[in-house]
Amino acid sequence: MSVTDARPFRPTQSTFFQQSASEGEKYKRPDCNGNLKLKFQVDRGYDPIKAEPAIQQLRNAVADCKLIDTSEEYLVKWLIVQDFDVDRAERMLRQSLEWRRVSGADDILDSYAPSDVLRQYFSMGHIGNDRFGCPVFVCGLGRMDIKGLLSSLTKKDFYNYLTWMFETFSKTIQEVNNKRTGYRTTRQTLVFDLDQFSMMNLTTKPAGAVMNGGGAIVAMIKYYLSNYPDSFRRIFVINAPSIFPWVFGFIKPLLAQSDVPKIKIFNSNKKEWTSALLEEIDDEQLPTYYGGNMTDPDGDPKCPRKLNMGGQVPHSFYLRKNPPIAKDYMETLNISAGVGGKKKLKFEVVVPHSAIRWEFMTDGGDIGFRVLNKNAEEIVPLNRVDSHIIMEEGQVTCNEPGQYVFQFDNTYSYLRKKKVHYHIVVDLPDNSQ
Structure with a gap:
């Protein structure tokens, strides 16, 4: 039984904006050319005919800006999370463009490389694609030593890594699109595994650390939602502990109303969350550890070549030591x-x-x-x-x-x-x- 209520999953046959005029082909499997033939198509969540005037208004309003993407799919994201209020969407987009300028987001994938402690102990990995053609990323948040990571990073390191990670999400989406023709996705699916989750990691602030763990997670969520709106198709939270509804109470106000129904939260009942994952992700795209049949070449069911599972950060990484x-x-x-x-x-x-x-x-x-x-x-x-x-x-x-x-x-x-x-x-x- 899920910890909090979420809208039941109902696959739809509607495509995104450019394919709104017709249902198109009902895709099933990847073909020999790498075109992902989807079992389901993504519910766009809005009426494209009614949205067209708002998209054009927003396009005109930011005509003086250099956008990273001028497509309708990109512009409509800012409108969706602002309930199609063009003024609010414009303000949000302009603020994000200024953030991109200040943070160097446009060049971060070339100018920045994660440090060893982040590569080894920050759990995040692209494991495959879901049945909608969206990339699937898994984060073993519960096993991450947040306190140790924050003791090993400066504030600049922390925010550079967040920018790099979110730009990696965007790049992966683009790479998925480049491998196929026709359907174009703009979202990803995220799985957060809270097994071994500890409140101590959220409330303790190490001496000299960037912030406490709770502050780091809130900062990560704000960073993502403010600059990459409407970018997830689904979020699965699995192995949520009994305190998670209280934690989610702090997170929910940060979310756009359009995002809340996309989140499914499950406790430690593996049968329940495995069934939910497999409903939307093929078993060959999911590690055996999470109920699929994917393994590393050596048979490891956790697929560490695709996903590191976090772990305790050695004190040798702590900045206060040097x-x-x-x-x-x-x-x-x-x-x-x-x-x-x-x-x-x-x-x-x-x-x-x-x-x-x-x-x-x-x-x-x-x-x-x-x-x-x-x-x-x-x-x-x-x-x-x-x-x-x-x-x-x-x-x-x-x-x-x-x-x-x-x-x-x-x-x-x-x-x-x-x-x-x-x-x-x-x-x-x-x-x-």
Whole structure:
């Protein structure tokens, strides 16, 4: 019996927007060319004829923006989660585009690689595709040592990884689409296994960690829903403990109303959740451990080549074991706490396209940091960085000459003073004489 009520699963014969005029072929199996012939087609959840005017209004409203996707399928996602309120959908989309600019999401798959601790102990893997042609990802959340992971990551690492993971979801969806013709999916199916789930992992905040476990999970959900709307076809939560309805009470307000019916939650009754998984995922696309017949080449039923199951993070990964050390060439700033706890450093850039490089660390805790151009516009947005745990390094290209300002901000700390050890240099472009 499921822990919370969910709308019964009823396969429909309706396709997505571009195929709305007709039912099309009822697909069954992959053909020799890799075209996934689907057993069922995805319920689009809206009337495409009525949606068309709203899509066009939204397209016109964001005509000044550079979108990552200009298709109707992409635009309608923002409308669905905002109940087809064009103004709200536009505002949400613009905020997400700004987030993409600041986070570097467009290039994250090329510019970032997960650290060893994330690759080995963050449980998430693409195991196959469901009967609707959507990629299936499994997360062994219950077995993840969230406390250990947070002790091994800076805030920057954590958010970079989330961005990388969600962009990987999008890339996988695109790869699935590229392997077939006709039907085009825009969603994925997610399975969260809460076996061995512990409230201690959610409420304990390790010394110097990014946040507590509950905060990390909420941040992950907010990040996903704010920037990848209407991106899951189904979420299965299996092996949910008795406290999960209480936990879900905190998560549910974050969800769009259109997303809530897509979530199915089950307790530890394996027969029940296995039956639900196999109703929507073929057995050859599901590890034996979860009720299918897929194994690794060596027969492992958990398929660790596709999915790592988390586990305890060794203390050797903890950042507190190796705090940063100030270098001889660094200068020092003493920054008071509370009101007045700001210091600015100004650098003059003469040659266009010069780069300003920085490295700094702090004694006494984290510090707010941002970079502004000559027009007082943020080119590196204000963010609290964990420079007391790991050396903060970065650079920015200055396309225009002028004065650039580095600002260190400790106004949020009422009692603790900070000492900043820094080294900042201006590098001329390679083609300058």
